[in-house]
Amino acid sequence: MDSLESLTRQITGAKELNSIVRTMKAMAAANIGQYERAMESLDDYWTNVSLGLVAYLKDIGLDNQDVRENENNSKGEKSICAIVFGSDQGFVGQFNDSLSQYVQESLSTHRGKLEIWTVGVRVPLLLADMGLTVTKEFNLPNSINAITALIGSILVQVEENRQNGNVDEYYLFHNHLVNEGSYEQEKLRLFPLDAEWRQEKAQLKWPTQKQPEVIGDSSKLIRRLIREYLFVTLYKTCTESLASENLSRLNAMQRAEKNIEELLDDIGHTYHRLRQSSIDEELFDVVSGFTALKND
Known part of the structure; x- marks a missing residue:
């Protein structure tokens, strides 16, 4: 007794433990607020960049082209790269476990070459336990200001693989907020910007009745738009993952x-x-x- x-x-x-828990809960709530504000700004920027791509496709006449040009490529086995955004710290409930399970289920049917890049130190261990091999690991940013450096590092690796022809397609796996108090796993196709991607972008409607017009060097324009599109898509994915991580930590606390x-x-x-x-x-x-x- x-x-x-x-x-x-x-x-x-x-x-004493309750005091620590309350502090962590307050920090998680504050972080969610700043990441949600960043996501709202990114949504507007992402829409503007996507509309710029729509304008370019309309200008060169590819906005209504179907996906038949990819039929030959779809017959062979494609090499893909999965970029998985997890967490560094614990106290996040099933945040990493559910994401790892989702990645395994999504990649279980793939028979071609597979690369897995991870962001955060906890996801690689879980994926290894499931029999998946992680080829590259990136450090998770601990603030909004540090996200840019991470995205730059990922894009450098993507460009190297593109030049060497090592990977055909890139997919992003992350948790994202669905409504207040919950999140879910999402798979997003990042690259290439092929006919399938063009068909998706063709669903975006130009906001005015006046048809868009490309002025200046179109080759430079499309390179800049694609670079901005890849950057803002990765940035948006990372921000959504960090917001979901803090939400999971808040719920756990x-x-x-x-x-x-x-x-x-x-x-x-x-x-x-x-x-x-x-x-x-x-x-x-x-x-x-x-x-x-x-x-x-």
Whole structure:
């Protein structure tokens, strides 16, 4: 049976842990706010870049071209690269586990060459346990200001592979917010910008009745638009993943705080019951001693 001293230590430790949990919960809530604001800005920028690509496709007459040009390539086995955005830190619930399971299920039917790049130190371990080989690992940025450096490093590797012809397609795997308080896994095709991609972009409608017109060197324009499109898509994916990570941590801290409060309540009841029992025993001893002295 626990003593009063042992229960006191447990109560002190639980209160200190509860203070840490509340601090982490506040930090996660603050981070979610800044990442959500960044995502709102990125949505507008991503739309503008996509509309620029739509204008270019209309100008060169490829906006309505179908995907038949890829039929021959689709018959062979394609080499793909999966870029998986996880987390560095723990206390995120099933954030990395559910994402790793989703990646395994998505890639299980692929029979060609496969590369897996990961962002964050926890996902590679989970993927390795599932029998998947991680070929490149990137450090996860700990703030919005550090995301640009990460995206630059990834794009450098993508460009090297493109020049060497090592990879046919790139896919992004990450968690993204779906509504307040929840997130889900998503698979997004990043590259190449082929006929299938053009057909997807053709669904975007120009916001005005006036037809867009390309002015200047169209070759330079398309290179810049594609570079911006790849950059903002990766940036948006990373930001969504970080927002989802902090949401998962916030939910985990809320559950931990509830469990700690329940534990403190149980220990408190036990402490007060034991203390009252100790007081009753001391009073009984006093009364017994007084009665004995009175009889003498």
